[in-house]
Amino acid sequence: MHSHRQGFYDKMQVWDRRNPSFLKWNEEEEGRGLGYVLEDRMINEGLERNMPTNVDIVGMTNVTQIEELGGEGGGKTRVSYKSTQTTSSGSLDVDLVIGADGGNSTVRRLLNIRTTTHAYGQLACCATVRTSDPSYRHGHTTAYQRFLDEGPVAMLPLWDGLYNIVWTMEPETARSTKSDPSGFIGRLQDGIMRGPESAGPPSVLTTITDGLGLVNMNDTSRATSSSSATPPTASTPWQARA
Incomplete structure (x- = not known):
């Protein structure tokens, strides 16, 4: 896979809206990187390149x-x-x-094949955003998660200042957020930046050029036969995730 299109994080900061404290993990404590963020397309391309030569791929079809x-x-x-x-x-x-x-x-x-599922009654607003702060463009490998009244919001680092956003909300709030993409950045900035800080927030862009995707947060549970670094300021959504 192309290393320049792999997101990697070796630090994670988690905090709650109502609590001034925070939790932080890093690679030194765990002994390994905490996680990677990859595009579906890159995973598929990597699998195809390493597929044995005697395997035939039948794509672009419906069973x-x-x-x-x-x-x-x-x-x-x-x-x-x-x-x-x-x-x-x-x-x-x-x-x-x-x-x-x-x-x-x-x-x-x-x-x-039947499944037992549990509907959480939640939707996730998903997007990719770019920070306007140059200090977060290269080598910043911290993932952030904050628990808000609407639901948890996570920022996962990609590359070149890009972050994947997954913000879980009640369906009505999520649909309202999706219908107002111009206000998404402001809400995201307000939600992720408030809390324990050791430095002022970086600069911010206020424009938005893409929409937001919604993901249904249903969980398939069983199948049966028959540093308190300030998070980067979010700015322009780069690619919607549906």
């Missing part, structure tokens, strides 16, 4: 049918699919089917 062939079919399972780009279709006879196609899994639905 339409899954059929167990039984003894006459050698115990295999036939997976039928249709292209999302053309009118073509096809099928594969396989020994193993893995339903790793997301929360609304087509594979799981076609195989009648």
